[in-house]
Amino acid sequence: MSPSKTPTTAPSTVLVKSPRSTLRQRTTSVSQSTKKTATESVLQSHTRTIYTAGRPPWYNTAGQQVEPFVIGVCGGSASGKTTVARKIIESLNVPWVVLLSMDSFYKVLTEEQHEKAAHNEYNFDHPDAFDFELLIETLQRLKDGKKVEVPIYNFVTHARETKTKTMYGANVIIFEGIMAFYNLVVLELLDMKVFVDTDSDIRLARRLKRDISQRGRDLQGVLKQYCNMVKPSFSHYIAPSMIHADIIVPRGGDNTVAIELIVRHVHKQLQARGFKLRETLAMSYIGQPLPSSIHLLPSTPQTQGLHTFIRNKETPKDEFIFYSKRLIRLVIEFALSLLPFKDVIVDTPQCIPYSGKRCASDKICGVSILRAGETMEQAVCDVCKDIRIGKILIQTNRSTGEPELYYLRLPKDIKDYMVILMDATVATGAAAMMAIRVLLDHDVPEDNILLVSLLMAESGM
Numbered sequence: 001m002s003p004s005k006t007p008t009t010a011p012s013t014v015l016v017k018s019p020r021s022t023l024r025q026r027t028t029s030v031s032q033s034t035k036k037t038a039t040e041s042v043l044q045s046h047t048r049t050i051y052t053a054g055r056p057p058w059y060n061t062a063g064q065q066v067e068p069f070v071i072g073v074c075g076g077s078a079s080g081k082t083t084v085a086r087k088i089i090e091s092l093n094v095p096w097v098v099l100l101s102m103d104s105f106y107k108v109l110t111e112e113q114h115e116k117a118a119h120n121e122y123n124f125d126h127p128d129a130f131d132f133e134l135l136i137e138t139l140q141r142l143k144d145g146k147k148v149e150v151p152i153y154n155f156v157t158h159a160r161e162t163k164t165k166t167m168y169g170a171n172v173i174i175f176e177g178i179m180a181f182y183n184l185v186v187l188e189l190l191d192m193k194v195f196v197d198t199d200s201d202i203r204l205a206r207r208l209k210r211d212i213s214q215r216g217r218d219l220q221g222v223l224k225q226y227c228n229m230v231k232p233s234f235s236h237y238i239a240p241s242m243i244h245a246d247i248i249v250p251r252g253g254d255n256t257v258a259i260e261l262i263v264r265h266v267h268k269q270l271q272a273r274g275f276k277l278r279e280t281l282a283m284s285y286i287g288q289p290l291p292s293s294i295h296l297l298p299s300t301p302q303t304q305g306l307h308t309f310i311r312n313k314e315t316p317k318d319e320f321i322f323y324s325k326r327l328i329r330l331v332i333e334f335a336l337s338l339l340p341f342k343d344v345i346v347d348t349p350q351c352i353p354y355s356g357k358r359c360a361s362d363k364i365c366g367v368s369i370l371r372a373g374e375t376m377e378q379a380v381c382d383v384c385k386d387i388r389i390g391k392i393l394i395q396t397n398r399s400t401g402e403p404e405l406y407y408l409r410l411p412k413d414i415k416d417y418m419v420i421l422m423d424a425t426v427a428t429g430a431a432a433m434m435a436i437r438v439l440l441d442h443d444v445p446e447d448n449i450l451l452v453s454l455l456m457a458e459s460g461m
Contacts, residue, residue: 068098069269070143070173070189071262074180074241075196076234077125078206080252081176084196087253088174091263096404098142098170102177104151105135109158117158120221125178125233132183139189142173147442149412155215168408168441171270178234181241191269194262195245198252200231290461297334303327325379328424328454332379335420335452339364365390365417367410369435372424376452380420390414392438394431405434415443421451429460 075081089097106129109117116122138148149164181187204226211217249258297303309315309323340360345353366380370393377389393407419439426432432451439449
């Protein structure tokens with residue numbers, strides 16, 4: 001994360017409060033808070049790794065959102081919707097994609113409904129089986145580039161698991177499900193609608209194999225459910241929705257021609273929307289005055305002495321680390337002094353009241369922009385007891401020159417915290433802006449973000 005070329009004129013130690021600007025950058029994101037989530041967020045193709053947890057769409061230079069392209073994939077049970085979705089992802093050659101399944105949004109069953117499900121008498125292929133309210137909210141937030149927690153449904157127990165799957169925006173969102181075209185609000189959110197049309201005999205054979213081997217069902221129960229509920233629901237609700245499709249894909253994932261047409265159209269749409277901004281942003285603030293939200297650590301003989309050590313090319317490595325840590329500690333202490341405080345009165349051991357101050361928030365979280373930001377973690381842990389630490393890794397794509405977010409670990413309730421965002425050195429400011437954008441997308445109020453840095457170039461500020 002450190003700039004390859006150190007600016008010749010860097011300002012003194014800097015702390016910047018997030019400016020209230022409409023210009024907000026977007027980043028790439030793969031949530032890896034747990035090994036399970038990380039595994040679910042990756043698809044392996046023959047030639048490359050595809051991160052499916054998503055990359056938030058960019059904002060353009062006017063601060064307007066560049067929306068992701070949303071593809072809806074509909075079709076009967078076991079028609080090959082997921083296979084088609086994965087084939088599209090592999091052929092797109094876009095590294096950041098969200099794959100959202102409608103199966104995650106089955107309603108929580110009552111005790112009576114659980115009893116019916118155990119006897120294969122509950123209709124999971126009826127529109128009433130799905131929580132469309134939660135589905136619409138989730139899909140809308142994904143389209144807005146916000147973080148969402150998607151339920152994980154267990155088909156063996158017919159219940160939602162206690163854990164959820166974290167998803168966070170994308171260039172392309174693929175939403176697949178048997179009722180993908182049923183709800184009119186969902187239809188409005190889809191930019192392209194694909195219907196997978198597979199022969200009923202093939203769908204039945206696939207369903208038998210899947211439900212018996214993966215979901216612990218018996219042959220008689222699967223056939224009973226198919227004849228009494230799955231087949232009638234397909235005729236009444238799913239097949240008629242084919243009228244909404246922009247393209248119909250016979251034979252599912254085996255239809256390479258149809259998938260190629262879909263991929264061409266998506267590439268055309270992405271190119272028209274555009275995602276390259278770094279060069280424009282780098283040139284946009286030349287000659288502009290520094291914002292009032294910047295706070296410089298007061299220059300004293302002590303701070304100048306510390307700067308003398310860390311800027312001297314003759315300083316040994318161990319001394320450079322020692323004096324850098326001292327200066328970082330001063331920066332963190334200065335940052336804490338800018339947090340809101342409230343008046344309190346306490347009793348001294350001599351029973352004399354003392355009028356003092358206490359931080360207005362007892363929830364402070366440090367977030368380091370990897371890897372340079374990690375050098376500041378120890379200092380913030382030393383001055384804030386039991387502070388929580390989050391991490392964000394942003395790297396530049398060598399082919400496009402654009403930064404991308406590869407790793408993200410934040411507390412799930414990050415929105416309730418005052419956030420100290422740490423990056424030891426800032427050159428262009430692109431990584432810092434993108435990190436702030438990530439926090440905003442996780443619902444952290446803008447006033448609750450402090451960006452703390454040891455050295456900043458003027459263009460970065």
